[in-house]
Amino acid sequence: MTPSKDSPPPNDTGSPGLVAPQAQPNLWTVQYVDNKGRGVIASQNIKAGTLLISEPPLLTTDVITSVENTETDLAIHLRTLPAEKQRAFLSLHNNFPGQGNPLTSIIRSNGYPLGADAGCGGVFENISRINHGCLPNAVQNWNGLLGEEGEETVYAIKDIKEGEEITTSYLSGGTSKERRAVLKQSFGFDCTCKLCDSDEADLKASDERLSRIQELHIDIGDSETVRHDPEKALGYCKELLEILEVEGIKDDRVSRAYYDAFQVTAMHSDAARAAWWAKKFCEAKVISAGKSCIDRLDMKPFTKRPQKHDCFGAFSVNWKTKLEELPKERAGEEFEKWLWRE
Numbered sequence: 506m507t508p509s510k511d512s513p514p515p516n517d518t519g520s521p522g523l524v525a526p527q528a529q530p531n532l533w534t535v536q537y538v539d540n541k542g543r544g545v546i547a548s549q550n551i552k553a554g555t556l557l558i559s560e561p562p563l564l565t566t567d568v569i570t571s572v573e574n575t576e577t578d579l580a581i582h583l584r585t586l587p588a589e590k591q592r593a594f595l596s597l598h599n600n601f602p603g604q605g606n607p608l609t610s611i612i613r614s615n616g617y618p619l620g621a622d623a624g625c626g627g628v629f630e631n632i633s634r635i636n637h638g639c640l641p642n643a644v645q646n647w648n649g650l651l652g653e654e655g656e657e658t659v660y661a662i663k664d665i666k667e668g669e670e671i672t673t674s675y676l677s678g679g680t681s682k683e684r685r686a687v688l689k690q691s692f693g694f695d696c697t698c699k700l701c702d703s704d705e706a707d708l709k710a711s712d713e714r715l716s717r718i719q720e721l722h723i724d725i726g727d728s729e730t731v732r733h734d735p736e737k738a739l740g741y742c743k744e745l746l747e748i749l750e751v752e753g754i755k756d757d758r759v760s761r762a763y764y765d766a767f768q769v770t771a772m773h774s775d776a777a778r779a780a781w782w783a784k785k786f787c788e789a790k791v792i793s794a795g796k797s798c799i800d801r802l803d804m805k806p807f808t809k810r811p812q813k814h815d816c817f818g819a820f821s822v823n824w825k826t827k828l829e830e831l832p833k834e835r836a837g838e839e840f841e842k843w844l845w846r847e
């Protein structure tokens with residue numbers, strides 16, 4: 506189940522044409538994991554930003570013509586696949602055994618949406634073996650630009666030690682109680698990840714941080730605050746990034762916070778800081794989704810010309826700066842003060 510030894514070297518250039526990137530061989534294996542069935546385990550130390558898997562779906566829900574025909578449509582399409590792909594599909598985990606319609610149950614147990622707003626899902630030979638972690642060390646993303654018809658990528662977002670389980674999050678966040686409820690209701694399992702299994706005091710502290718993260722997302726999304734009190738909105742972004750760091754969150758909640766800071770500064774015509782946040786956004790996306798990630802390609806021009814973004818100057822020119830005002834020394838307390846307009 507590891508990537509083939511014959512795989513060509515990594516080709517994650519982000520160049521147009523977008524040959525699907527290839528993961529290095531022997532980064533991981535599929536093994537049995539306590540209480541979770543099979544899972545994906547690192548076979549060596551892995552650095553954050555490493556591509557772990559890029560693969561097309563085995564089967565997508567596009568083949569389903571109606572709810573009543575789901576099982577039949579899946580069966581018809583499955584028979585068109587090469588024998589080893591059929592075997593791979595049929596060997597995937599079924600979380601609803603004995604509840605009828607086995608192919609549908611496999612899709613329900615292993616399917617991921619093909620993009621954030623996609624109406625269609627897919628199951629994957631290897632990615633569908635990755636278990637959920639509430640504090641994941643990897644992120645998966647659908648990239649419609651890769652390969653023939655798009656591929657799902659998985660990148661390490663933290664340094665991962667040999668023997669450690671590779672996990673992604675099946676959720677967008679929330680407190681332990683909220684996560685437990687969604688995982689049970691939508692995915693049918695009780696989470697046994699490290700965070701959920703941590704002791705009561707640690708879990709309580711984590712829940713407090715996660716509640717605050719949710720509040721901050723709402724506060725930052727309030728356009729009246731961004732319009733009339735941008736200092737406050739920028740302060741929320743700073744607090745959000747600090748809490749994400751303390752909680753050890755490295756997933757797309759971080760790039761989302763960078764994007765928020767980009768918007769707050771751009772809307773008040775602060776080109777120097779907006780360009781900085783656009784750059785941070787792109788760097789975070791390279792780590793979680795590679796150079797050819799669509800969000801990163803879309804945002805890249807604004808690292809040099811934030812003025813071209815639709816939202817630039819939408820609220821005021823009160824913070825007007827030029828790109829050259831970005832301090833030469835880009836670290837330390839002085840820089841932080843400049844960055845947060847303190």
Ligand SMILES: C[S@@+](CC[C@H](N)C(=O)[O-])C[C@H]1O[C@@H](n2cnc3c(N)ncnc32)[C@H](O)[C@@H]1O
Nearest residue numbers: 541542543598600633634636637694696697698
């Ligand atoms: C997409 S599959 C993951 C691979 C699966 N473990 C296997 O054996 O092929 C999802 C299923 O794995 C199990 N699982 C995933 N993450 C888990 C977790 N954090 N705690 C407990 N079970 C988990 C659940 O049974 C879930 O329905």
